[in-house]
Amino acid sequence: MKLTRRLAILLMLGVPSLAMAASDIVVHRDPGCGCCEQWAAQVHRQFGRRVTMIDDQRRAAFQRAQGVPTRLASCHTAIVDGMVFEGHVPIADMKRVLAQRPRGVKGLAVAGMPIGSPGMEVPGQRAQAFNVIAFGSGGETIFARHNS
Structure with missing residues (x-):
């Protein structure tokens, strides 16, 4: 059996999730x-996947299109396996x-740029408390609390 045919069969049997x-x-x-960049480097190390950075002059429009609530805005928006991550989410x-994959949750957000969140580590500075907010069709809820 040819290699391409074997690959096609594997894909039909459920390897797409891989x-x-x-x-x-x-x-x-x-x-x-x-x-x-610092946050993305941590994501790359811990997920073991390539991270593509896009300098986006129209990121606010991108955030809206992804359903990120305005009050939860930060400096970057990531898409990972179909979910949205706004800001310095651990x-x-x-x-x-x-x-x-909780029902009604489209993604997670950390509003602003709290000191001590991933990518915002500042030597000699005390880490700020921050919440990770789950958002989506189910509304907004606190998913996790950090440095409290």
Whole structure:
């Protein structure tokens, strides 16, 4: 049996989920934002996947199109396996929501740029308390609390 035929059979038998798990992570950021690069490097290390950064002059429109509530805005918006992650969301929270896929949750957000959140570590600065907010058709709820 030819290799291409074998691959086609494997894809029909359910390997697409493996292909999806290995897809790139796309991050739309405010052009030139350095903390976004630091967050993306942590995501790359912990997910083991390529992270593609897009300097997006029209990111506010992208956020709206993805359903990110305006009050939860930050400096970057990432799409991972069909879910939306706004701002400096801790990777453990990302992995947990991706595994659970709660009904009515489109994504997670950390509003602003709190010191001590992933990518916003500042030596000598005390970490700020922040919440990770789940958002989507089910409304907004606190998904996790950090540094409280």
